[in-house]
Amino acid sequence: MRGKSWGAVVALHLGxxxxxFALNFVLPVYHQGVLARVMVLAVYAIGYNIAFGYTGLLSLGHAMFFAAGLYGAGLMGLHFGMAAVPAWAFGTGAGALLALVVGALALRTAGVSFMIVTLMFAQAVYLTILYFGDITHGDDGFVVPSVSRTLAGIDLSQQHPRYLVGWALFSAALLFSLWLVRAPFGRVLVAIRENEERARLLGYDTGARKLGALVISGTISAASGAAYGLLFGYVGASFAGVQYSIFALLWVLLGGAGTVLGPFVGTLFMFYLIDLATEVTDAYMLIAGVVLVGLTLFAPQGIVGEVRRRLWRDLP
Incomplete structure (x- = not known):
């Protein structure tokens, strides 16, 4: 990527x-809350994009990493009264450790087998949450105590602090993703996605790099889950269900797999599509489905992917 073009890319993302950041001070309360939620969940999609979009690892179990962060942070607050920052760090670390263990086992397979294995691991995590209902509160879930939703005396349940923390987490994840795709490690991941055998012949340890990508992906996803629990105050088993793995895949595909901005655009688009459709009819999923099918047919590379293909080929 030429220096001038890279400067424009950096300017776009910083813009x-x-x-x-500025929208925090001008948006109505409702849209401010929606955008805060979108930014936190977009971090989850960014994590998924590193595994799927850049490395070609199609996982159907990423909800387990999100749930590891969610429950790791939430349970530390519920049972031990842990403060926000250490609870978030614990949840993020739990997701990183889970990603390391799952990756070491699941990456012994490839393709469809990898999809099935990650799905089975995710189901095991979901069933574990239900089995230990005395600790996790099972299907009912639980409300995160206020002691874990306070940062330096600031109540994170309030609209402005919640938005700014979500913005800070999203900004860090976005800029890290932008750096990663330009770094040598990120370029090797793309080479593995395009032709793993050729990357191996060039001397790269593709297994170690795929494991590294999955651990990075799981850690970012867990950081999103931990932040979601602390900022929005609820932890429930539904977040560990297979549908939350499908959501991440859908957000990435809609925005553009293998693009830095795609996860955010896809998450934002999906949230407002459903929000607007509910105002028209109770059959809002029918409208959403028709729009999604149309996008799949006419923008197969996703929204940002099509922008890159048609207008700005250097867009990462």
Missing amino acids: LVAVL
Whole structure:
């Protein structure tokens, strides 16, 4: 990527970060809350994109990493009264450890087998949550105590602090993703996605790099889950269900797999599509489905992917 073009790319991403910061002070309360939720969940999608979009690892079990962060942070607050930052760090670390263990086992397979194995691991995590209902509160879930939703005396359940923390986490994840795709490690991941055998012949340890990508992906996803629990105050088993793995895949595909901005655009688009459709009819999923099918047919590379293909080929 040429220096001038890279400068424009950096300016675009920093511009998005600046716009999102400014929106905190001008958006109505409802849209401010929606955008805060979108930014936190977009971090989850960014994590998924590193595994799927850049490395070609199609996982159907990423909800387990999100849930590891969610429950790791939430349970530390519920049972031990842990403060926000250490609870978030614990949840993020739990997701990183889970990703390391799952990756070491699941990456012994490839393709469809990898999809099935990750799905089975995720189901095992979901069933574990239900089995230990005395600790996790099972299907009912639980409310995160206020002691874990306070940062330096600031109540994170309030609209402005919640938005700013979500913005900070999203900005860090976005800029890290932008750095990663330009770094040598990120370029090797793309080479593995395109032709793993050729990357191996060039001397790269593709197994170690795929494991590294999955651990990075799981850690970012867990950081999103931990932040979600602390900022929005609820932890429930539904977040560990297979549908939350499908959501991440859907957000990435809609925005553009293998693009830095795609996860955010896809998450934002999906949230507002459903929000607007509910105002029209109770059969809102029918409208959402028709729009999604149309996008799949006419923008197969996703929204940002099509922008890259048609207008800006250097867009990462």
